[in-house]
Amino acid sequence: MLKVEGLTKVFSNGKGIRDVSFTVNKGEVFGFLGPNGAGKSTTIRHIMGFMKPDKGSAAIQGLDTWKVQGTVQKHVGYLPGEIAFIDEMTGKSFLNFMLAMQGIKDTAKRDRLIERLQFDVSTPIRKMSKGMKQKVGIVAAFMHSPEVIILDEPTSGLDPLMQRVFIDLVLEEKAAGTTFLMSSHSFPEIERTCDRAAIIKEGILVTVKNIHELQSMQRKLFEVVFADTADADRFAASGMQVEAREGNMVRVAVQGNYNDFTRETGKYNIRSMDVSTQNLEDIFMNYYDREGAMQ
Amino acid sequence: MNLTLYKEMLRVNLKGVMNYAFGSAFYILFMIWLYPGIGKNTKAIDELIAAMPQGVGNAFGLNNGFSSAEGFISGEYYGLILVLILSIVCVQMSTQLVARLVDRGSMAYLLATPTTRQKVALTQALVLTTALVVIMGVTTLAGFAGNAWFLHGGEYAFNGSRFLQMNTVAFLLFFAIGGISFLVSCASNDEKKALGISGAITFGFFTLDLLAKISGQMDGLRFLTLFTLYKPGEIVSGSASVLQACTVLVLIGLLAFTLGIQLFRRRDLPL
Numbered sequence: 341m342l343k344v345e346g347l348t349k350v351f352s353n354g355k356g357i358r359d360v361s362f363t364v365n366k367g368e369v370f371g372f373l374g375p376n377g378a379g380k381s382t383t384i385r386h387i388m389g390f391m392k393p394d395k396g397s398a399a400i401q402g403l404d405t406w407k408v409q410g411t412v413q414k415h416v417g418y419l420p421g422e423i424a425f426i427d428e429m430t431g432k433s434f435l436n437f438m439l440a441m442q443g444i445k446d447t448a449k450r451d452r453l454i455e456r457l458q459f460d461v462s463t464p465i466r467k468m469s470k471g472m473k474q475k476v477g478i479v480a481a482f483m484h485s486p487e488v489i490i491l492d493e494p495t496s497g498l499d500p501l502m503q504r505v506f507i508d509l510v511l512e513e514k515a516a517g518t519t520f521l522m523s524s525h526s527f528p529e530i531e532r533t534c535d536r537a538a539i540i541k542e543g544i545l546v547t548v549k550n551i552h553e554l555q556s557m558q559r560k561l562f563e564v565v566f567a568d569t570a571d572a573d574r575f576a577a578s579g580m581q582v583e584a585r586e587g588n589m590v591r592v593a594v595q596g597n598y599n600d601f602t603r604e605t606g607k608y609n610i611r612s613m614d615v616s617t618q619n620l621e622d623i624f625m626n627y628y629d630r631e632g633a634m635q
Numbered sequence: 636m637n638l639t640l641y642k643e644m645l646r647v648n649l650k651g652v653m654n655y656a657f658g659s660a661f662y663i664l665f666m667i668w669l670y671p672g673i674g675k676n677t678k679a680i681d682e683l684i685a686a687m688p689q690g691v692g693n694a695f696g697l698n699n700g701f702s703s704a705e706g707f708i709s710g711e712y713y714g715l716i717l718v719l720i721l722s723i724v725c726v727q728m729s730t731q732l733v734a735r736l737v738d739r740g741s742m743a744y745l746l747a748t749p750t751t752r753q754k755v756a757l758t759q760a761l762v763l764t765t766a767l768v769v770i771m772g773v774t775t776l777a778g779f780a781g782n783a784w785f786l787h788g789g790e791y792a793f794n795g796s797r798f799l800q801m802n803t804v805a806f807l808l809f810f811a812i813g814g815i816s817f818l819v820s821c822a823s824n825d826e827k828k829a830l831g832i833s834g835a836i837t838f839g840f841f842t843l844d845l846l847a848k849i850s851g852q853m854d855g856l857r858f859l860t861l862f863t864l865y866k867p868g869e870i871v872s873g874s875a876s877v878l879q880a881c882t883v884l885v886l887i888g889l890l891a892f893t894l895g896i897q898l899f900r901r902r903d904l905p906l
Contacts, residue, residue: 388747391903410751418747420906424740428647440639441748480744 341366341519342488346396347386357382357543359396364521366487369514371530371537371551372523379543380523381421384492387521388418400488414442417481421492421523423473425465431476432461435483442484450483456505470497478506482513489513491522495529507532527558527623539624558623559595561616566590567609578604591616636758637750644762648728655724656770660777662716666708667781671791673707690849703792704782705801709867713801718862721770721809722841726834728766729816732759733899734829743906756821756896763813771806775799800877801870807884808865812837814891821895824905861887 342364350356357379364370374380385391387398389405389412398405403412425434435450454461457475465473474497481489495503510520510533524530530537531551538548549557566572566588576582576590580601584591588611594601605613673680684692733756736742745755775798782793816833823829844862846853857863864884869875 385904385906388743388906390743390746390906392901409746410749410754413747414749416747418743420740420743420747422740425744426647426736426741437639437643438744438748440643441637441745441750443749 341368341401342370342387342521343399343402344383344387344396345398347383347393347398348395349382349386349391349393355379355543357386357540360540360543360545361396362538362545362548364519366519367514367517368536369510369520369522369534371534372521372540373527373530373537374523374525374540376525378540380525380540381492382543383540384421384490384521384523387490388416415487417484417486417489419477419481419489419491419494423470423477425473425476427466428464430462430464431459431468431472434465434476435461435479438480439483444484449485450479453479453482453509456509457502471499471502474498475502478509482509486518488519488521491520493524494522495524503529527554531555554624556596559593559618560623561591561593561618562601563589563591563614563616564605564610565612567611571608575604575608580604636761637754640745640750640755640758641761644732644759645765648731648762648766651728652724652766652769655720656773659717659720659770659774663708663712663774663777664781664785666712667704667778668785670704670707671785690851693848703794703871704786705778705794705798705871706868708778709801709871713805713867717774717805718841721767721805722812722837724766724770725763725809725813725816726830726837728763729813729820729833730826730830732763733817733820733895734823735826737824737904737906738826740906742904746904746906752900753896756899760814760817760892760896763817764810767806767809767813771802771809775802778802794871797871797873801867804865804870804875804877804880804884805867807881807888808861811861811884811888811891812840814888814895818891818895818898821899822902 344363345361347360348356348358350358355377360379360383362370372380372383382391383398386393387400387405389398389409392406400412401415405412429437435454436447439445439447439450457479459472459475461476463472465476468476474494478491478494481491495506498506510522514520514533520533522530522534531554534551536548536550537554539546539554561583564575566575569588572585572588572590576585581593582590583593592601733742736745742755746752778798779795782795786793815836819833819836820829823832840860840862843856843860847855847857847860847863861884864880866875870877
């Protein structure tokens with residue numbers, strides 16, 4: 341359905357993407373993970389045909405997106421990373437305009453999406469908050485029922501409730517056979533929807549793995565606060581990978597060995613427990629390190 | 636071209652274009668309304684102007700004479716005010732139609748629909764041309780209306796065909812300048828840069844023309860500016876080679892628009 345082959349583009353400042361290759365199958369939700377500035381958006385811009393690759397190609401349904409402009413877009417929905425519409429329009433006039441550009445008269449799906457995402461379409465775009473613009477962008481990407489939907493950081497700016505709605509939407513479309521490519525710098529976002537994911541770092545594709553493999557590779561930091569300092573001492577000495585210790589609080593890293601962790605913590609009187617949020621590099625720290633050592 | 640995009644872009648820009656068109660129409664009517672008062676005393680005014688340095692008169696179109704209405708407005712309106720209005724329209728609109736959409740990222744939505752870049756760029760070029768046609772059309776009509784209304788259709792000298800020629804050349808001059816601004820806009824990723832460069836080119840042309848007219852020594856400068864092809868004073872007195880000027884301006888305009896569209900079709904867009 342979507343194929344990226346040896347895609348290379350180096351900008352004058354030396355940044356860019358090098359030899360990126362992956363395939364997204366029909367009906368699959370494919371995650372594209374990487375820290376900010378890793379080359380996610382650059383890859384997506386090539387897939388959308390906005391840039392000419394130095395080497396390699398990107399194709400949707402076998403059509404080269406740089407060479408064939410104007411036909412492939414009929415099958416594609418796109419949500420750009422930076423939402424910017426034409427200021428003078430309202431949400432409604434923008435969506436109507438986009439439907440007309442797609443050559444579609446049926447507004448039923450658009451109206452259903454607007455209702456699901458709950459926003460006021462008559463607001464002028466320049467008065468909209470970031471989250472509201474994001475919703476308009478999501479409606480624009482979904483409303484013409486494309487076969488492939490490409491989303492660049494889709495949930496940025498959405499509140500947790502709306503993130504939930506968005507995930508449901510993706511899962512429904514997936515069940516209907518829609519193919520997705522979605523980029524993100526947050527693993528939890530990808531985890532809930534994707535079948536497979538690619539990790540990109542500094543313009544190089546580090547790995548493409550199915551989501552379960554990635555889940556087992558990720559590293560979580562638990563902050564456990566014990567009722568008793570002596571318990572904290574004993575826990576810290578139990579062989580778990582201790583990252584930090586502050587009084588009764590012990591921060592341990594867990595990677596796959598959840599059973600060991602629950603067994604150990606089960607022995608003591610726990611006052612509170614928390615999972616600390618980490619950035620992508622930290623989550624896949626070992627993975628990145630190993631790759632680094634191999635090069 | 637893409638009709639949906641064309642209609643939408645016209646709708647978005649309609650208010651601004653109409654403001655300029657009606658501003659221009661109002662101004663030309665005002666000038667014509669003034670003319671009868673001046674037309675009765677042309678001799679005194681001509682003497683006054685003859686007393687001024689030749690260059691100043693040339694630069695501001697005062698030597699066109701005041702004995703006909705179109706001569707008067709050719710100097711007082713077509714020589715400066717209209718040129719300024721259309722320069723601003725060209726620079727501003729060409730930037731808004733392409734560079735701004737690229738800079739802000741809205742172009743991504745247009746290109747994510749089943750249309751080609753060539754069609755998008757061509758449509759935007761047509762929107763700019765339409766704006767110029769509307770402004771010049773309204774201005775020309777206002778000129779004829781003013782003649783019928785204030786000059787009572789023939790009481791004062793008014794040569795309609797030369798007035799029409801002057802409007803045609805003015806339109807084509809800005810078709811060419813719009814084309815150049817559009818080319819700059821198509822090549823830019825940055826809205827402010829596009830605005831700055833096309834502004835500098837347009838007002839640079841204007842300044843060179845002014846300098847060439849004021850000083851005989853800098854006469855050579857006139858070969859560096861498109862405004863040389865637009866001489867309202869000579870058109871109304873019948874001494875300009877209108878056809879030649881029109882041909883050159885049309886060719887420059889078409890060339891610049893085509894180059895802009897082709898450049899936009901082939902380049903990387905930071906969307």
